[in-house]
Amino acid sequence: xxxxxNDPAKFMAPLYMNHLEGRMVRLRNKKDSTEILFIGDLxxxxxxxxxxxxxxxxxxSVTAPDLPGIGGMTSFYKIGKRPSLDNFADYLSSFVKMxxxxxxxxxxxxxxGFAVVxxxxxxxxxxxxRVNLLISLGGYADHEDFISRHxxxxxxxxxxxxxxxxxxxxxxKSTVYNRNLLRHKYxxxxxxxxxxxxxxxxxxxxxxxxxxxDLRTFGAVVSQLTKFSNCQHHIPLNVTHVSLSKKxxxxxxxxxxxxIIFDDVVMLHQIKKNxxxxxxxxxxxxxxxxxxxxxxxxxx
Numbered sequence: 001x002x003x004x005x006n007d008p009a010k011f012m013a014p015l016y017m018n019h020l021e022g023r024m025v026r027l028r029n030k031k032d033s034t035e036i037l038f039i040g041d042l043x044x045x046x047x048x049x050x051x052x053x054x055x056x057x058x059x060x061s062v063t064a065p066d067l068p069g070i071g072g073m074t075s076f077y078k079i080g081k082r083p084s085l086d087n088f089a090d091y092l093s094s095f096v097k098m099x100x101x102x103x104x105x106x107x108x109x110x111x112x113g114f115a116v117v118x119x120x121x122x123x124x125x126x127x128x129x130r131v132n133l134l135i136s137l138g139g140y141a142d143h144e145d146f147i148s149r150h151x152x153x154x155x156x157x158x159x160x161x162x163x164x165x166x167x168x169x170x171x172x173k174s175t176v177y178n179r180n181l182l183r184h185k186y187x188x189x190x191x192x193x194x195x196x197x198x199x200x201x202x203x204x205x206x207x208x209x210x211x212x213x214d215l216r217t218f219g220a221v222v223s224q225l226t227k228f229s230n231c232q233h234h235i236p237l238n239v240t241h242v243s244l245s246k247k248x249x250x251x252x253x254x255x256x257x258x259x260i261i262f263d264d265v266v267m268l269h270q271i272k273k274n275x276x277x278x279x280x281x282x283x284x285x286x287x288x289x290x291x292x293x294x295x296x297x298x299x300x
Contacts, residue, residue: 008025013026015073017098020091021073021074022065022068023072023073027062029057029058032059033061034059034132034300035060036059036063036105036107037063037064037099037105038052038063039113040064040067041110042070043210044209045071045212045213048208048209049064051284052110052286052288055286056108059106059298060106065095067092069083069213069214069218072212075217076217077214077217083220085224086119088120089120089123090120093120093123096120104130105131106297107131107135108135110139111138111139112225114137114138118139118235121235122230128236128237133300136240136241136242138242138243139254140249142253142257143226143227143228146225147248148248156222156223157227160222160223164219164220165219177211179207179211183204229257231257236263238264239266240292241254241268242269242270242289244288266292270287
């Protein structure tokens with residue numbers, strides 16, 4: 001059974017939600033009744049998060065759905081909607097209500113996934129009331145959490161809007177975001193010896209995660225992140241935030257904004273700084289769960 005768990009395909013199931021088609025993972029834990037909902041970041045498929053999903057599986061049964069336009073799932077554009085944060089939140093609330101009904105859950109959100117979770121909880125107090133533990137892995141709550149100058153934020157907004165359009169997205173996909181160029185980029189970006197087989201595997205994982213997602217959705221989300229905020233509503237929950245050493249995020253701002261939204265915040269730091277180890281390997285991904293967080297998960 002242990003060897004079978006190295007293959008995420010054995011635990012994939014089709015997901016049909018609101019006329020959208022994607023996939024979901026369901027990993028059971030027969031010894032622990034805790035239910036864990038995992039929501040990944042932007043531009044990454046479920047295979048990309050497999051190691052982290054397996055690490056969380058030690059603490060309960062893990063369910064991880066695709067988000068629309070991310071990881072290969074049908075995008076909102078296919079059903080005449082824009083990939084707005086509110087639409088992502090409504091999709092996720094439908095999934096939670098369908099999958100868990102009145103059961104209590106633990107929610108883990110990574111990056112943009114945590115922003116979606118936060119908006120969903122703000123819009124659905126009945127779901128928030130059933131959350132035993134809320135975890136942010138490199139999440140953010142407001143556009144001011146990103147470290148950027150005014151002109152660069154404007155550029156991201158402009159480019160995001162541009163590539164959310166069908167024709168510019170098609171041109172981008174056929175030029176910059178083709179497999180060979182992406183592989184070349186990551187082979188030079190990953191800080192491992194050139195001869196390392198692990199470097200080639202990690203680079204291929206990075207390539208696959210970009211190719212699996214909808215570029216129009218990515219562009220629209222990037223544009224929204226330059227001006228979004230989840231600070232308008234208070235959510236009566238505590239949150240544990242794990243910073244992932246991303247230089248583009250201001251952890252002090254994140255702390256301040258999370259304290260506006262939630263009752264209390266526990267700030268933790270990951271053990272490893274190399275985000276490229278967050279892949280299929282359970283042992284490497286487990287380093288992104290600090291000992292204090294593991295204690296919280298055991299105590300649920």
